[in-house]
Amino acid sequence: MHLSFGVISSQAVWSIRFEILLTRHLYHSAQILQKSLKDSPHGAPSGLPTSEQLTAEVADSIIPWQLHNILAWLMQPTISALLVNSNKVELPVDIMVRLRSIAQDIMYTNHHGRIVTTKHVALGVSIYHLTKNVQVLTLLNRFGHSVSHSYICELETAVAQDVIEEHKVLPQNIDSQIYTTAVWDNNDLSEKTLSGRWTTHNTNGILIQRSGDNSMTRTSSNDSSQTPRQKRSGQRSLEQQPSTFVPYFLQKRQGPGKYSIEETKLAEDKSSQVTAERHDFAWLLLRQSLNDQSECQTGSSQVIPSWSGFNAAI
Template sequence: MLIRFRNIHDYWFKGLLSNQKACYVRNNHGRGQQHCMCLSCIGRTNELIRPFSEASWAKFIECVEKWKSLDGLEKEVAMNFSPECQDNIGFHVKCYRRFTDKCRIAQAVTRIEKGRPRLPVPHVVEDECNDSIDKETEPPAKRSLRSATGSHSISGGKRRSVHVLPPMCLICRSVKRMNDRKTGKRIEEKLTSCETGESLLKAAEVRQDEELLVQIRGQDLVSIEVKYHKSCYRNYTRCLEKPYEKKDEADSDVMYTPSFKILCTNVIEKRIFDGGEVLRMTALKNLFVKIISDTEHYDASTYRNTAFKKRLVKKYGDRLQFIRPHFHECELVLAQTKSRSQVLNITPESESEDEIEQCMQESTASSSSEVRDIFHAAMQLHDVIQSADFVSEWPPKAEDVTLQRCQEVVPVKLFNFLAWCTGASTDFCPENYVKVSDDAQNKLLSIGQDLIYLSSKGRKTTPKHVALGMAVRHLTGSSSILGLLNGLGHCTSHSQILQHDTALAIQQLQGNGIPPGFQEGVFTTLVWDNNDFGEETLTGKGTTHNTNGIILQRMQDEVSSETQGSSTSNAMVNIAKSKQRTLTLPPSDIIEYHGKPRHGPAPPGYDCFNCCV
C-alpha cells in the first residue's frame, strides 16, 4: 500500500513493525519510489535506503520462502511481499540483517517443531520509524522485594543504607577526569575516603555552603562514608589557608637602623663620596654585618645583598652607581661623579704585574701560615693520642666495655677537638669534656677510639672494637662481615675475637664454679628451668634450647673472715694472653647408675628392722 503526500519527492513504503502494523521510511535520494521493511524500530532512524543487488535480492527471496512456512512478524512481511516491485524497493541494513538472520530462522523452526507459538506483540501506534531492537529478547523486569524498601540503589544493584552517602564526590557531585602523568591519557580521578573531616566542615562553614552543611553538620563523616576528589578537596579547603601577607618594605628598612647610619656616615659619605673609593658590593655588605655585630650584637650574616642594595638605592638614589665589569664578577659601588672608564682602570683586572705578584705572595704566605698552624695542631693531637695509655685486663669482661670506660679511654683534648671540628659544641673548655648531646657523644667517642686504634696499628684494643666484634660474631657468626668491619677499622680481627672467646672459657674453667659476687658457705636459693624456643624448621633441627637460672643470697652486714676468704677465692682470675683460638674440654667420667626398686616410707608404728629380722 502506497501513500502519497503533498511533496511529490517524498515517497514512503508500508511495512510491518514489531510494535505497529505499518511503517513508512522516507526515501532521501529522490530516485523514484523505494521501500524498506522495518521489522522492529523503537527510535528514530536516519539510515539511508540502499538498493538491492543481485546477491542480496537472491538472499532476500530465499528467506521470504522460508518465513512463509514459519510464524511471527517476519511471516506477515513474507506473505505481503510481491516480487514484481524489485526495481522500486530498497532496504535498511539493520532490517535486512534481521530478516535474513539464520539464527532467527532456526529458532523459529525449533519453536514450531516443539509447538510453542510466538507470543503476540501489543499494538502500539507511532508516528516515526524507529531503530530495530528486539524487545522479545529483553529479560523481564526484576521483581522488587520488600526488604529493599528504604534503601538507596546505586550502580551495580548493591543495597546501601539510608545513612550512608552514595559513592560520589560530595563537593562536585560529578565524575571528574584528569591527565595521567605516565601515559598522558584522560582517566577518571579516583575518589578518596574522608578520614577526619574537620577541615571540610570548617571550609563549608566559612563558605556558608548550606547545601553541603545539611549533609555533614553533626555527622561522623567517616561513618557516613564521605568521599571526594583530592583536587576538589584541595580547592574547597583553600580558604582555610593563612593568607599571604606581603612584607612592607618600610619594615625591612627599619632593621639595623643605627648600624646603617654608621655605615652611611663612615663609609658611604667619607670613603666613597669624599675619598672617591670604589668598593665591591660584598665587601660593603661585610662591613655592614660587622658594624651590626659590634654595635647591636646581632648576627646579620644572612642579610641578603639584594635587600642591602635596595636600601642604598632608596637612600641615595642616583648619587650611587653600581657597575658590574664582567658578568661573573661582583658589583662595584662608586659615586656618580666617576665614569665607567675610570672604574675599569682601577679594577683588579688592570693592576700591574708587580702588584699582582705581591698579592699572590701575600695570599701564599697567609695560606702557608694557616697550613703550618694546622700542622702544629695535628702534631699536638698525635702526642695526645700516643700518650693515651690504658691498662686492659685479659680477657676483657662486661665491665670493661661500658660507656664510662670509653670516656676514660678517649683523652679530653681529642674529644673536645672532634666536638669543635664537627660543630657539636662551640664552648671553650680546656680541662673537661665539653657538653654535647647523648647521640653526638656516642659518635664522638666512637671516632676517638677509631683514631686510637689506627694510631696504635691495632695494638691498643679499645672497648668499642672488642664489644662490636664480639656482638657481630654472636649475632651473625660470619667471619666475612667481621673481616669487612676490621678492614674499615671498626672492630678487631676475627682471629682476635676467637682468642677473646677462648680466654673467657678458660677463665671459667679455672674458677671454682661460684659466680663473682656470691659467697661460699651462705644459704643460697637456686631456681633453674629450661627455656625452649620452638622454631618451625623442615627437619626439626636448629631449634633453640636454653637453661636459665637465678641465684639468690641474703646480704649480710657482718661477714666472717672465713666467708670473706671464700668470697675472694671465687673472683675471676686474670690469665696470660695467648693466641689460643680453640679449647679442648677436660675429660669427665660419668658414674654409672643402676636402677633399683622404689621404696616408700614405712607406715607409722612399723618397725622395719624387727620385721626384717
Template sequence: MSCPWPPTSENVNVSEAQTVVSLALYNVVSWIIGATEEPTLDYYVNIADDLHLKVVSLCQDIVYLASKGRKQTPKSLTLGLTVRHLTGSTRIVSLLNRLGHCASWDTVLSLDTSLAQLTLVERDKIPKGFSKRAPTTLVWDNIDYGEETLSGRGTTHHTNGIMLQSLAIEPMSTAIRQPLRKRVSSFKAPPQMPIEPYHQSKRQGLQNLNQPLQAATCRMDTHFAAQAELAYVFVKSTFTDRCAIPSWTGFHTLLQCENALQKSALYYLPVIEASPTEMSTVNTILKRSVQIADQLELDHIVLVFDQAIYAKAQQIRWKNDGFMQRLVIRLGEFHTCMSYLSILGKRFGAAGLQDILIESEVVAPGSINGVINGHHLQSQHESS
C-alpha cells in the first residue's frame, strides 16, 4: 500500500484494494474459478460484482502470503481490526493470521494505536469533506457504556457530539499528511480538557418576545408544502387503487428532483468526559460549539439536543448574549414528536381519548399513562 501510515477508511475500500492486486493475478484467478473466459492481459476482465469482491479478497490473501506478511493489504488490516473490535480476542486474530487472512495481532494493535494518534493530531483541523462557510449542524447527546455495578455507581456517563454538513460548498485542500511511526502499541493519553464550573443563578426566560414576525415570508415558504399536502390527501382519498399511490414519504420523494438529496458529511467530535445532565457540561458544549463555528467561519450554527439537555441549554443561552447571537438550539425530530404527542395527551386525555384507546384495544390499560405522556413509543407507533 502506497498511502502513509496509518491507512484510513479512504485507503481500504474496494477500489483502493484492487490497486494492490496486479492485473495478471486478478485475471488468472478469474479464469481459474470460471468467472470469465475473456483472454486478455491488457485490462482487468469483466466479472459479476459479487464475484469481483471475492476475487479481490482472494488475490489479497495471495499477495499477503507471497510476501510472508511484509506487504499489508486492505483486507489483512481491516479484517484484523474489525475482529479485534468485535471480540477483543488475541486467539481469534492470531488464528486468522495463521490461515493467511489478516495481519498479526501486533500489527493490528499498532494500527489501532496509530489511528488514535492520528485523531489526536488532526482533531483541531477541519475534517475532510467539510468546508468553511457551509451550514453546519452539531448533535450532542450522552454516551453511556451500560456497565453494571452492585451499587449503581461508578458507571460511565460521557457526552458525544456529531458534526454534519449536507454538502461541501468550498472543497478543502487535500494536503498530504505526514506518516506516523509504526510499531507503536501504546501512547500516553492527552490531558483532559478542563470543564469550567457553571453556577446557576436565578432563571431567566427568553427576552424580546415582541419582535414582529415576517408573516408574508413564512406564508411564501410554506405555500408549496401546503399545496402538496392537500394534493396528497385529495388523491389518496379519491383514487380507487390506493396501492398505486406511494406513502407519504414516497410521495414527497417523487416531488424532488433526482439530485435533491446529497450524502451528508459526518464527523465525530472529541468526547467530553462528563455527564450532559450537569449544567457545567452543557455550558462547555455551548462554548465548544461557538469555537467550531469560529473555525468554520460561521455566524450561526445549529445545535440539536434531546429534551433533557435542550432545557438546560436554553437556560444558559438566554442569559448569554453571545450564545443568543451565535447558537440556534432546537429539539431533534424524534423528541419533537414526543412533545407533540404529550401535548395531545394532556389536551384530550381526560376528554375520552384514554377510553377510546383502551376500549378499541389499541393500547393496554397498563400502558395508557405512558402513551398519554408521550413516552410509550411502541404504543404510539401502533396507534398511528
C-alpha cells in the first residue's frame, strides 16, 4: 500500500490563515456591534413616541457610535480626514440621511421589531396618510422599513385619547383672547383597507389668527416642554362617549300667509272710448298731412308733436 501526501505551498497556508483571521475579526466586529445595540439606552421596549421624539436629532442620539462609524467608513471609503465629533464620524448631509436610515433598519431588525425608531414611526405614519393604503404599509413593514398598520392605529388612538382626557379644546399656539376665523370642511381619509371597512370619516377645522407677541410667547414656552411617552394600551379605536343632545321636534313647514287681492274692473264707459278714438284719428290726420307737405318743401319740419305730446296738449 502506498500513501501519497499532497504538498501545500507556504503561500496557500498563509492565504488560509489570513481568511481565518479575517473571519475572526469580522465575527468580533459583529459582536462589538451586537453589544453596543444591547447597551443602547433605547434598546428596551418603550411607550408610544411623541412628536418631539420623531426628529433627526433624536434619531442620531439613539444610534450607537460603533454602528455609526462602521457605516460611515463603508459608505464613504475615500474620506481623507476622519473628523470625529463625540466619537462619531462627520459626513455630508445627503450621506448622513442614508446612514441614519440604514442604521435604524439594523436596530429595528436586531430587536425583532420590539423597539421602534424615529424612521419607522415617521415613515409609517406618512405613507399611511399619503397613500391611505394598508397593503403598501404592510409591504414596507414586512421588509423592515416601517411599523405595522396595527401600531399606527394604536398610536393615533392614543393621541386622540390624550386630547380627550386633557380636554384640549384649542391647539397650543392658539390664543383665546384674539379674534379668530374658523373654517370647517369634510376630510374623509377613505383608507384602502382589505375589507373596505374601518375607514375614517372626520371633519377638519382651520383657525386663523393674526400672529402677535402673546401667541409667539405661548408657542415657544409650550415647545420647550418635552411630552413624556405614553404607555401602550393596545387600543386601536375610540369608544363612543355618551353625549346629551337637545331634543328637536320636527313640525310642519310654514310659509307666508295668504293675501287677498281686490280685483278692480275698469268702468265700461263707451263715451270715453269714442272720445279717445277721435283724438287719435285727428292726430293721425294732422301728422300725415304735414308729412306729405314736407316731402314737397325742402327744409320744412314737423310741427305736430308725437302722440303722447299731442294728448297732453289737448
